[in-house]
Amino acid sequence: MTADSIGTRWLNRSALRTWRVPHGRVMVVLAGLFLLLVIGWAAFPGLFTGGNPTAVNPLATLRAPLQGYLLGTDQYGRSVYTELVYGARPALEVGLLSTLIGGVIGSAIGVVGGYLGGWVDMLVMRLIDILLALPGLFLALIFIAALPPTLENEILAIGISAVPGFARVMRGQALQVRSRLFVAAATVVGVRRRVILWRHVVPNCAAPAIVLGTLNIGTAIVIAASLNFLGLGPSAGVLSWGGLISSGQGYIDHDWWISTFPGLLVTLLVIAVSVLGDRLRDAMEPSSA
Amino acid sequence: MPDEQLLSVRDLRISYRTGTGEADLVRAASFDVAPGEIVCLVGESGSGKTLTGRAILGLLHHNDRMRVSGSVVFGGRELTGLPDRSLRTVRGSQIAMIFQDPVAALDPVVRVGEQVAEAMARRGRRRGRSRVSGEIADLLRRVGITDPELRMRQFPHEISGGMCQRIGIAIALAGDPGLLVADEPTTALDVTIQAQVLDLIAELRRERGLSVLLITHDMGVAARMADRILVMYAGSIVEEAPAADFFVHAAHPYGLGLIRAVPRIDIDRPGRLSAIPGAVPEARNRPPGCAFHPRCPVRLDLCAEEEPAPLRLGGQLVACHRAADMLTGRLSLWDSEAPVG
Amino acid sequence: MASDLLAATGLVRHYRLRRRWWRAEPPRIVRAVDGVNVRVPAGTTVGLVGESGCGKTTLGRLLLRLEQPTAGEITFAGQDWLAKRGEQLREARKDMQAIFQDPLGSLDPRATVAQVIGEALAAHGMEPAKSGRADKIAELLRSVGLGPDVARRYPNELSGGQRQRVTIARSIAVQPKFIVCDEAVSALDVSVQAQIINLLSDLQDALGISYLFISHNLATVRHLADTVAVMYLGKVVERAPAGELFAAPAHPYTVALLAAVPVPDPAAPRIEQNLSGDLHSATDLPSGCRFRLRCPRAAEICAQVEPPLEALSDGHVAACHFPHR
Known part of the structure; x- marks a missing residue:
């Protein structure tokens, strides 16, 4: 009965019903198609570009987009499009593998700590709190600075930097599942703690972990690009979107395409992943149906 | 006959759009409530009794997937199809509702007294602050709240469930309604508190000629309160x-x-209960x-x-x-x- | 007392509320269960009634070892029940089962009925070889009135009554001696409630199981219980054989509680015995008798001396200075 609530009602009735719902569906489809495209790049780069990402061409440096090259060329005459296509595989590798590492270790710490409770849980969680106080990028920076610059180490560093986030969220989830009645019922019937953990607590924590993991892939790709931009990460031979942004930095005034297209790509990829992650969350939460 | 009734519901139908078609939740329900009468709508979960109560107050209109048809006449006036604004006036001042969960029905961050004051203001009783607080206290006293001056300043979580339901009744009465729709008003309360709240409702009917549509699953409550019983099954x-x-x-x-x-x-009935087989x-x-x-x-x-x-x-x-x-x-x-x- | 399956004496469960550091006050203590004795003779049903917050659910959880009592002793099946720990406790749990109020909540949404029951059997090495497993589960389902096709289903595909039958099947799968039923029928529809009550009494006749039947619904308790204990704010205030308690209640609280229950018969005589006021909180109890602030019979002595449970007749005890006779 206040103006405000009338306003929301109006929104609810017209805007949400006729606009947002199909709009949401369109977003999900677009995000899915985009993700499929990038996965295609990573799997079969040769199908999407005839060029060689490392072929230097001194005769075609700094060409603008659509001047014989779809997205232009960089200062060494390499096709930006080809570089983006070939950069997809390392980018997705970093995103997926580091999420897997961080997700598995973090979830394990969180779920076991939350389910068992007690002083171990206390200690681990205080440690996690300290790590959480640092942003993920900074954490990854610390680790990568201490390790030799290879792709594997980059994955490891980014993965470890994701551990505290997973641990925190999954501990909360495990605590909540632990207090549910079916866990008490299984305890009373005499089921072993280990069995309860594997058969009841873990499956009921899985859905949020998967959603969190999906969203984390985007974050991991951004962190990887940021590290590469800063010149950290795999030194030679590995193409990276972040490295591309970095190398185009000096030319941004006149030859904007070198940095802009990889930046745009990373942004779109993160948006696509998070749209799909949100959709996944909706699908996996039975209560919101 | 119909002009003697306070509320006449005819052919009330509530259907719900599902993926495959429409499902009827309430099918052609017709009934009346006379002035000063307590009518109990009894049934199990899924019978459609709560939806019926809400439909009378026009609380289902905003739901896309729910379709309501039929006629609800209150005090000689057709309520179905009324615009929102008119319905709100009816809800505030002529038909009031109390709910099963008395604590959730109150706003947790607003003091109890202010919530009652808001309900009174909606009815256009804006007056000086002290007058209003005196009126609130009177109203609270009338629904059996001791220390109304103290309670007014408290938040819903600071008072018991039984007292929250009394506040809910006070809010309902603030507009001086002719009909109270009470949806399982005592189900969440302990028996001794339930008895107090039921007595209060009976007393309000006696004193103010309030009509009550009491929705309940408890046959004991129905027997204790009702003049007339409506049994609902599967809509x-x-x-x-x-x-x-x-x-x-x-x-x-x-x-x-x-x-x-x-x-x-009240009676020893040894042996087995006569259960109805199956489920709703x-x-x-x-x-x-x-x-x-x-x-x-x-x-x-x-x-x-x-x-x-x-x-x-x-x-x-x-x-x-x-x-x-x-x-x-x-x-x-x-x-x-x-x-x- | 050799015939008692379960005997708990002096059970206490206090919760310490966290103290606010800026307030100079002693820590507040919730006396959820405050010195309760329970005896359950083998093969009988003890009813435990009381309003919300009286400690009846906590008492059940203490007996089930889901919580540790602050003080007190429990003897179950002739053994010191509280001394059991770890693997020993886990194995012994098979003798004491539970049925909770919310059947949907007490089943893992991601496990089929067969998995739920199979898990209970496996926990105690009672699982037959592969071929016999489905038969065993079907037999258990039949004994609670369900068809074998239910085994493949998930809890959300079942009705409320069916779900509660499944939790009962899980409980009896391990052949318990004793089941704590905590509001086991309260969440069910009236017509289904009667089915489950009948099932529980049939199972008792067939298997000789004892029940502690915890409920706020006195009518249900009257129907099922042999002995009834009434709890108020953490203490038992009256205990008697069911027939006697309902016919001649002695404690003013029991009297008021019985009078407050509406009877499905408009012609039934109404005793006007409504209690005023709300349940007191279990953190700051009044001096003397806990019930005195709501009691129509309260006198000066009630504020000074807490009445002990005293025998009125054989098996009938009440904690009141002025019991109804």
Whole structure:
């Protein structure tokens, strides 16, 4: 009965019903198609570009987009499009593998700590709190600075930097599942703690972990690009979107395409992943149906 | 007859759009509430009793997937199809509602007194601050709240469930309504508190001539409060009877089954309870014919084919092919319990 | 007392509320269960009634070893029940089962009925070889009135009554001696409630199981219980054989509680005995008798001396200075 609530009602009735719902569906489809495209790049780069990402061409440096090259060329005459296509595989590798590492270790710490409770849980969680106080990028920076610059180490560093986030969220989830009645019922019937953990607590924590993991892939790709931009990460031979942004930095005034297209790509990829992650969350939460 | 009624509901139908089609949640419900009368709408979960109560207040209109049709006439005025603004006036001042969860029905971050004041203001009783707070205190005292000056300053979580329900009643009364729709108002309360709240409702009816539509699943509450009983099953009103008749000789097998299924505190009834086999069907899987027939111990073949029309027998209105036999006592129920599925 | 299956004496469960550091006050203590004795003779049903917050659910959880009592002793099946720990406790749990109020909540949404029951059997090495497993589960389902096809289903595909039958099947799968039923029928529809009550009494007749039947619904308790204990704010205030308690209640609280229950018969005589006021909180109890602030019979002595449970007749005890006779 206040103006405000009338306003929301109006929104609810017209805007949400006729606009947002199909709009949401369109977003999900677009995000899915985009993700499929990038996965295609990573799997079969040769199908999407005839060029060689490392072929230097001194005769075609700094060409603008659509001047014989779809997205232009960089200062060494390499096709930006080809570089983006070939950069997809390392980018997705970093995103997926580091999420897997961080997700598995973090979830394990969180779920076991939350389910068992007690002083171990206390200690681990205080440690996690300290790590959480640092942003993920900074954490990854610390680790990568201490390790030799290879792709594997980059994955490891980014993965470890994701551990505290997973641990925190999954501990909360495990605590909540632990207090549910079916866990008490299984305890009373005499089921072993280990069995309860594997058969009841873990499956009921899985859905949020998967959603969190999906969203984390985007974050991991951004962190990887940021590290590469800063010149950290795999030194030679590995193409990276972040490295591309970095190398185009000096030319941004006149030859904007070198940095802009990889930046745009990373942004779109993160948006696509998070749209799909949100959709996944909706699908996996039975209560919101 | 209809002009003597305070509330007349005719052919109320509430359907819900599902993926595959429409499911009727309430099917052609018709009933009246007279001034100063307490009518109890009894039924189990999924019977449609709560939806019926909400539909009367026009609380279902905003839901896309819900369709409401039929007529609700209150005090001679048709409420269905009224614009929102007019409905809100009706809700504030003529029909009020109290809910099952008294704590959740109050805003947790607003002091109790302010919530009552808001309800009074909605009715256009804006006056000086001190006058208003005096009126609130009076109202709270009238619903049996001791220390109203103290309670007004408290938040809902600081007071007990029973007291929250009294506040809910005070808010409902703030607009001086003619009809109170009470949806399971005591289900969340302890028995001793339930008795207090029921007494309060009965007293308000006595003193102010308030009409009450009391929605409940508890046959004990219905027996204690009702002048008239409406039994709902799977979206239909299957029996309507004066309370005195209903509890002595319910004419619908479901109504009788409900009465007999409850354990009684006042008599020793050793041995087994006469349970109704099976469970209430979901709206999507409503059986053909009489919706109760798969659970009915006295069903005929006819019951699976044809939906019985309501039949008036004395003061009772019964939708059952065997109503006449039931009333003359030629049928006995549940002598041997049917297998349960 | 050799015939007692379960005997708990002096059970206490206090919760310490966290103290606010800026307030100079002693830590507040919730006396959820405050010195309760329970005896359950083998093969009988003891009813435990009381309003919300009286400690009846906590008492059940203490007996089930889901919580540790602050003080007290429990003897179960002739053994010191509280001394059991770890693997020993886990194995012994098979003798004491539970049925909770919310059947949907007490089943893992991601496990089928067969998995739920199979897990209970496996926990105690009672699982037959592969071929016999489905038969065993079907037999258990049949004994609670369900068809074998239910085994493949998930809890959300079942009705409320069916779910509660499944939790009962899980409980009896391990052949317990004793089941704590905590509001086991309260969440069910009236027509289904009666089915489950009948099932529980049939199972008792067939298997000789003892029940502690915890409920706020006195009518249900009257129907099922042999002995009834009434709890108020953490203490038992009256205990008697069911027939006697309902016919001649002695404690004013029991009297008021019985009078407050509406009877499905408008012609039934109404005793006007409504209690005023709300349940007191279990953190700051009044001096003397806990019930005195709501009691129509309260006198000066009630504020000074807490009445002990005293025998009125054989097996009938009440904690009141002025019991009804």
